[in-house]
Amino acid sequence: MTRDIQFVLNGKDVxxxxxxxxxxxxxxxxxxGLFGTKEACGxxxxxxxxxxxxxxxxxxxxxxxxxxxxxxxxxxxGLRETARGKCIIEAFADGGAVQCGFCIPGMVIAAESxxxxxxxxSEEDIRLGISGNLCRCTGYDLIVESIRLAAKRGNGLW
Amino acid sequence: xxxxxxxxxxxxxDALTKASGAEKYLSDMHFDGMLxxxxxxxxxxxxxxxxxxxxPLPDGYRFITYKDIPxxxxxxxxMIKKDYRCFAEKDVRYVxxxxxxxxxxxxxxxxxxxxxxxxxxxxxxxxxxxxxGLACKGGAFVGENNLFCDFTxxxxxxxxxxxxxxxxxxxxxxxxxxxxxxxxxNAALVMPDGDKFVVYASAQCPFYVRxxxxxxxxxxxxxxVVRQTTTGGAFGGKEHFPDVLAGPLLxxxxxxxxxxxxxxxxxxxxxxxxxxxxxxTRFKTALDEQGNILGMDIDVVYNAGGYESCSYVVLQRxxxxxxxxxxxxxxxxxxxxxxxxxxxxxxxxxxxxxxxLFAVETHLCHIAAALGVDxxxxxxxxxxxxxxxxxxxxxxxxxxxxxxMLDQVLQASGYKQKVAEYKRGSGKGxxxxxxxxxxxxxxxxxxxxxxxxxxxxxxxxxxxxxLVGSTEMGQGLQTAFTKIVADTLGIDEDKVLYPNxxxxxxxxxxxxxxxxxxxxxxxxxxxxALKMKERWNESEDFFTEDxxxxxxxxxxxxxxxxxxxxxxxxxxxxAVEVEVDxxxxxxxxxxxxxxxxxxxxIDELVVHGQINGGIIQSLGYAAMxxxxxxxxxxxxxxxLSDYIIPTSMDFPSQGASLVHNPYPYxxxxxxxxxxLVFNGxxxxxxxxxxxxxxxxxxxIPIPPETLTExxx
Numbered sequence: 001m002t003r004d005i006q007f008v009l010n011g012k013d014v015x016x017x018x019x020x021x022x023x024x025x026x027x028x029x030x031x032x033g034l035f036g037t038k039e040a041c042g043x044x045x046x047x048x049x050x051x052x053x054x055x056x057x058x059x060x061x062x063x064x065x066x067x068x069x070x071x072x073x074x075x076x077x078g079l080r081e082t083a084r085g086k087c088i089i090e091a092f093a094d095g096g097a098v099q100c101g102f103c104i105p106g107m108v109i110a111a112e113s114x115x116x117x118x119x120x121x122s123e124e125d126i127r128l129g130i131s132g133n134l135c136r137c138t139g140y141d142l143i144v145e146s147i148r149l150a151a152k153r154g155n156g157l158w
Numbered sequence: 159x160x161x162x163x164x165x166x167x168x169x170x171x172d173a174l175t176k177a178s179g180a181e182k183y184l185s186d187m188h189f190d191g192m193l194x195x196x197x198x199x200x201x202x203x204x205x206x207x208x209x210x211x212x213x214p215l216p217d218g219y220r221f222i223t224y225k226d227i228p229x230x231x232x233x234x235x236x237m238i239k240k241d242y243r244c245f246a247e248k249d250v251r252y253v254x255x256x257x258x259x260x261x262x263x264x265x266x267x268x269x270x271x272x273x274x275x276x277x278x279x280x281x282x283x284x285x286x287x288x289x290x291g292l293a294c295k296g297g298a299f300v301g302e303n304n305l306f307c308d309f310t311x312x313x314x315x316x317x318x319x320x321x322x323x324x325x326x327x328x329x330x331x332x333x334x335x336x337x338x339x340x341x342x343x344n345a346a347l348v349m350p351d352g353d354k355f356v357v358y359a360s361a362q363c364p365f366y367v368r369x370x371x372x373x374x375x376x377x378x379x380x381x382x383v384v385r386q387t388t389t390g391g392a393f394g395g396k397e398h399f400p401d402v403l404a405g406p407l408l409x410x411x412x413x414x415x416x417x418x419x420x421x422x423x424x425x426x427x428x429x430x431x432x433x434x435x436x437x438x439t440r441f442k443t444a445l446d447e448q449g450n451i452l453g454m455d456i457d458v459v460y461n462a463g464g465y466e467s468c469s470y471v472v473l474q475r476x477x478x479x480x481x482x483x484x485x486x487x488x489x490x491x492x493x494x495x496x497x498x499x500x501x502x503x504x505x506x507x508x509x510x511x512x513x514x515l516f517a518v519e520t521h522l523c524h525i526a527a528a529l530g531v532d533x534x535x536x537x538x539x540x541x542x543x544x545x546x547x548x549x550x551x552x553x554x555x556x557x558x559x560x561x562x563m564l565d566q567v568l569q570a571s572g573y574k575q576k577v578a579e580y581k582r583g584s585g586k587g588x589x590x591x592x593x594x595x596x597x598x599x600x601x602x603x604x605x606x607x608x609x610x611x612x613x614x615x616x617x618x619x620x621x622x623x624x625l626v627g628s629t630e631m632g633q634g635l636q637t638a639f640t641k642i643v644a645d646t647l648g649i650d651e652d653k654v655l656y657p658n659x660x661x662x663x664x665x666x667x668x669x670x671x672x673x674x675x676x677x678x679x680x681x682x683x684x685x686x687a688l689k690m691k692e693r694w695n696e697s698e699d700f701f702t703e704d705x706x707x708x709x710x711x712x713x714x715x716x717x718x719x720x721x722x723x724x725x726x727x728x729x730x731x732x733a734v735e736v737e738v739d740x741x742x743x744x745x746x747x748x749x750x751x752x753x754x755x756x757x758x759x760i761d762e763l764v765v766h767g768q769i770n771g772g773i774i775q776s777l778g779y780a781a782m783x784x785x786x787x788x789x790x791x792x793x794x795x796x797x798l799s800d801y802i803i804p805t806s807m808d809f810p811s812q813g814a815s816l817v818h819n820p821y822p823y824x825x826x827x828x829x830x831x832x833x834l835v836f837n838g839x840x841x842x843x844x845x846x847x848x849x850x851x852x853x854x855x856x857x858i859p860i861p862p863e864t865l866t867e868x869x870x
Contacts, residue, residue, distance in 0.1 A: 035186035036179020038390075040341045041424045045798035048341060076179035093173035096763040099771065100632025101176025102341035102390030108177060127806040134798065136339050136391050137632045139774030140806040142767050 007068045010078030020066030024058075025049045027065055028075060036076035036105045040134075047133030050106040050113075051075045057113035057132070076105035079112055087154045088112060088147070095146030099137035106133050111147045119158035120151060164645050164826045167763035170637045171656070172388075172630060184345035184360045184387040185421045192347075193218075195407065195420040196268045198258040198275055199430060200250035203284035203499040203790060204296060207248055207257070213274035219262035221275075222410040230376035231409075235401045236369055242465040242502070244374055244405040250279070251299065251464035252499050253792035254430035259406040261418055284499035286789045288438050288461050291496035300497035306466040307473060307495050311719050313549055314488030316444075319453035323444035327525050330441075331517035332857035335785040335793070336434035338506060339803050340631075342390025343427040346400055348407035349417035355408060357384045361400035362392045363669035364661050365627050370401035371408050382408070384661045392631040393775070394505030397671050398467050399432050428796035432504030433785065435460040435472060435495075439480070439517035444488075449529045451540065453488030456480050458514060462495040463502035469495040472503075474600055476510030478723040479837075481549045482518040483560060483592045484540035489549055500787060505671060507775065507836045511595055516780075516858065519591045519841035524854050532577055533845060534590055538564075541592070552714070552722035559817045560592060563731040563753035570813045571733040571751040583852030588735040588749075589845025593838035596724025597830035598674035601714035610706045612682040613665040614643065614690050618699045622647065622690070624656040624683065625701075626667035628675045633832050634764035635675055641760055642680045642825045646687035647694070665703060673728070673830025676760060680825035682706055709823050726821050728834035729755040732773065734842040738850040743865040745781060745847055751813040754834060758820050758827035765831065769814045772835030778804045780840035780858045802861075 006015045009032065016031055028034045028051070037060060040048035044062040051060055052074040079085035088111045091097075098104050107130060114121060114129030121129065126144045135143060151158075175181040198221070200207075212221055224233045224245035235242040246255045257277060262268050283296030291304050298304045320326060347358040355375075359367055364384040372382045384404075389396060403420050411418050422431070442455040458476055462469035477493040508515075519537075526533040541560045545553060568574060573588055580586040598604050615623040624643060630636040636656045644651040667679045685704035693700060714721035735749040750773060759765040782802045786794040795801035820827030840858060848855050851869060860868070 029186075035182065038183070038341075039185070039423075040343070041798040043424070043797055043799055046341065080178045089174065089177040092177040093169050096167065096170070096767050098170060098173040098176050099634065099767055100341065100389065100391040101172065101181055102183065104177050105179035108179075123811065131805050131807045134339075134341065134803060134805060136341055136393070136775065136803060137771045138767050139770035139772075139804075139809070139812070141770045141811045142763075144806065144811065 003066065005065050005069050007070060008072040010074055018065055021064045023061055024063040024065055024068055025060035028060060034075050034077050038102055038105060040102060045134065047110060048103050048106045050109040050133065052109060052113060055116065057110055076108060079108065084112055084154065084157050087157055088150045091150035091153060092146045095149045096142040097138065097146035103133060103135045107135065107143055111150060114147070115151055115154065115158040164641055165759040165762045167761055168637065168641065168651055170634060170764065171640055172636055181388050183342055183390050184347060184358060187347060187358060187387065189349060189417040192417040192419055193261050193263055193414065194265045194268060195259050195261045195410065195418050196272050197256055198260055198272065200246060200253060200255040200257055201277060202250060202279050202281050203253050203286065205250060205279040205281040207246065207250060207277060208280055209278040211276045213271060215271065216267065219271065220414055221258050221260055222406065222413060223258040226409050226413050227374055228376065228412065231374045234373065235371065235405050236373055237398045237401060237467050238471065239466055242467060244409065252501050254501050255464065256402065256406060259410050261410050261414060284789060286498055286500055286787060288436065288459050288496055291461065291498040292459065304497040305494055306462050306497055307470045309719065310490060310492040311477060311550055312490050313547065313551055314453065316453050316455050316488045316490040319444045319488045320442060320455060323452060324447045325445045327443045327445060327528065328441065329521045329524055330856060331439045331520050333437045333513045333516060334859055335436050336506060336779050336783055337428060337785060337801055338393040338395030340391030340393060340395055343422040343424060344396065344399060344403055344431055345421040346403040346407055347417060347419040348404060348411040350411055350415050354381045354383055355411060357382060357404050357408065358387050359384060359400045359404055360387050360389045360396060362396045362629050362631055362671060364629070364659050365666050366398065366669055367400050367404050368661050371405045374405055374409055375412055386629050386658045388658060389629060389631040393507045394509065395432060396631065397505040397669065399504060424798060425796050428801055429793050430501065432502055434506035435462065435469065435503035435510065435513065437513035439514060441521050443521070443525065451486060454481060454486050456489065456491045458491065458493045460495045460513070461498055461500065461503060463498055463500045465502045467502050467504050469503060472505065472510035476514045478550060478596065478600065479511040480514040480518060482515055483542050483594050483729065485542050485546045486540060491549065501792065507772065508833045509672065511833070512837050512840065515593045515837050516841045520844055523845050523848060527854065537592060548723065550723045551720050556726055556821065557819060558729065559755050559819050560729060560731065562817045563729065563755060566753040566815045566817070567731045567733050567751050571735065571749060573733055576735065580849065582849050585738050585740055585850055587846040587850030588733060589842045589849060590731070590733045591838040591841035591845060592731055594727040594729045595673060595830065595834035595837055597677050597726045597728060598672055600723055601716055601721065602708065604678055604706055605708035608668040610668040610679055610682060611665040611703060612667050612679055612686050613701055613703045614686045615701050616690055616699055620653065622654050624654065625664040626679055626683070627659045627661065627664050628667045628679050629659060629670040631670065633768060634761065637764055638676050638760040639680060639683055642683055643687045645826070646684050647691055673833045676828050677824045677830045678706060680828060681823060684825045726829050728829050728831050730834055730838050732838045732842045734839060734846045736843065736846040736850055738847060743862045743869060745862070747777065747809050749810060750839070753815045753817060754831065755817050755819045756831040756834065757824050757829035758818050759816060760826065760828050766814060768832060769835045770812055773812060773839040774804050774809055776836045776839035777809055777843055780843045780860065782859060782861050784859050784861050
């Protein structure tokens with residue numbers, strides 16, 4: 001069974017005919033070639049496949065395409081073109097947040113999701129905000145610091 | 159303008175492409191006509207395959223087994239010994255052993271087909287635990303006694319010391335399996351390329367892969383070109399294990415003549431990839447009437463699983479670190495790696511040292527508790543100093559800066575006040591640990607086995623290219639090497655390029671393991687850069703190359719294991735403070751402080767990130783990363799819902815400092831550090847928990863449910 005599904009992907013109207021149970025993750029990667037969204041656990045635990053769905057963070061490995069109809073999806077490829085995305089990415093680079101990098105696009109999405117609702121987060125807020133995203137390299141400290149740096153630099157962006 | 163110190167942080171060379179999602183990992187690669195693969199694996203721990211029943215395979219799908227290895231090829235993966243089969247033929251040794259590779263164009267069809275394949279076996283009784291392996295349960299399957307190796311090192315006359323002791327303190331320390339959980343799962347891709355094959359692999363050691371698999375097709379190494387793909391974490395899990403993917407893929411690509419990609423999903427990676435060796439360490443420690451330690455008789459056993467892989471080398475490092483950072487007057491350390499019907503254990507950050515360092519640190523805490531003294535007071539009496547004899551009757555050559563590091567940690571943590579304030583059993587505790595890590599290969603291995611080379615290319619466009627087999631896997635090596643070369647040449651870092659290695663055009667600088675890359679390969683690159691500097695104004699492009707030079711004055715006997723096991727060590731001190739809930743036994747970590755001697759940092763921010771990450775991984779090892787084993791089915795916690803690694807909420811931010819102690823044979827004074835920072839936090843954590851609950855802890859991990867049982 002397939003269905004026609006229309007949604008907004010990184011600001012553009014798109015349509016796809018697919019099984020409504022197909023994972024959004026697979027559609028982004030295989031059908032739209034957006035490889036910045038990573039698969040690391042496949043069960044919604046690690047956050048590497050995070051994107052924004054109607055401005056809320058979701059794990060695309062757990063989202064069937066049927067629930068994407070009419071929604072706005074923003075992936076790392078879209079976010080990196082925005083002033084906010086650039087600010088977070090630059091802060092991650094300067095703050096030493098990036099090691100192997102596999103969790104990082106998802107972390108950038110989580111940072112955007114956090115800052116959008118809380119532009120001046122405390123350390124605790126930041127730790128809570130990225131607690132759905134696993135990183136095995138950094139021990140999180142420099143990711144936390146980098147998000148704090150982005151919040152400071154982004155004065156007014158969020 | 160004064161030249162800035164090399165350690166001044168620079169933006170990592172790979173930071174922006176990774177953070178923006180532009181970096182391509184293996185699963186992001188696609189080639190025209192590319193097929194996908196799934197592994198067919200043993201479903202039982204021990205037995206003989208009697209039948210493999212396949213569903214009808216649609217056009218374009220193939221099932222590849224050992225029978226597809228061409229005449230002249232050998233069904234083996236050449237890791238260190240030739241004991242690791244590429245495909246099981248008749249007998250199987252563990253759940254998850256590779257039997258075949260199912261290949262075809264559609265991944266979902268592969269999953270459906272996989273479910274319809276059934277393998278029948280004649281089952282045998284497996285040996286799973288260390289005790290079962292040693293007892294040869296079900297009959298020995300490796301040699302006569304299931305031992306891959308068994309050796310003993312002596313310092314002084316331990317029998318005489320034990321005979322004269324006032325008291326012998328016996329102890330047993332257990333550590334469990336640990337899964338690497340590199341966020342990028344294991345992945346490889348093999349494609350025919352004319353008469354040759356190109357292997358793309360998420361791997362630490364491209365030259366290892368080539369060496370391991372070329373014999374499957376009876377080909378010279380040069381026919382197998384290995385290109386490392388950007389590697390999303392490794393931690394030792396991609397040292398030898400990529401061979402297990404690349405081998406079957408090579409056999410398949412040779413038959414099918416198309417590119418084939420194999421990417422493990424997380425559950426496969428958890429259930430069917432290598433792990434840290436579980437260990438059991440027994441001590442008989444001789445004390446005099448005043449409680450002074452006279453000697454230690456130590457028995458170390460590592461559970462190696464079904465094949466040896468690098469277990470002998472892992473065990474050597476464990477044995478050579480068994481007395482920790484202490485000058486114990488007499489010792490005997492026996493090491494054994496036992497074969498069991500479990501997935502092979504393999505390299506994992508620390509490479510055997512974390513198990514014995516945890517054991518000796520914890521054992522000393524138990525002695526201190528029995529004597530009624532603070533563990534710090536006991537441990538402080540035996541710190542190794544420059545010139546002291548080591549456990550292998552070599553010597554410590556460098557100045558040991560433990561006192562300076564300890565001062566920093568005591569000050570930052572408030573250790574002494576907290577020890578006075580938090581009574582044993584009060585629910586609050588602070589613990590402290592000391593550790594080291596011998597840099598690079600053991601003994602003269604760098605000189606006799608690795609013989610590393612490094613090459614630089616001065617290009618006509620003015621850029622300098624680093625051509626070595628060493629790999630970036632997240633640890634920051636591209637940045638470190640870039641800085642070393644730029645600093646030596648006196649050019650901007652953005653004039654230095656360091657692409658992922660390709661065995662066809664880089665020098666074999668040895669594997670990216672053993673905390674050796676900055677210390678050893680970095681120094682060779684410095685040499686190659688000095689040669690380039692002399693020729694800098696030549697108009698044509700040119701290459702320079704240099705090779706490893708072993709510092710003199712470090713005798714080592716690789717047969718008797720006597721002499722300088724390592725020519726330099728990294729050193730560390732870590733304190734951890736906890737609070738334990740008296741009802742639920744949940745442990746909340748309140749503070750983490752560390753100080754390390756890594757020589758001189760090549761980049762302070764990269765080093766900071768390594769310290770943070772290593773310590774959290776070590777705390778996970780002690781606190782939560784429980785990996786149970788079902789004797790018939792294998793690992794129980796195979797996904798990230800079940801196998802619990804630290805999140806951002808589990809541990810507080812860390813205080814970390816360095817004591818600079820330049821190493822004369824390292825680039826700009828640097829020593830190794832990647833593994834050191836894993837080696838000690840677990841012991842400090844357990845020390846803290848033990849004090850908080852006033853109970854000796856003899857096994858890790860200790861999640862709340864296990865601590866509850868211990869306290870019952």
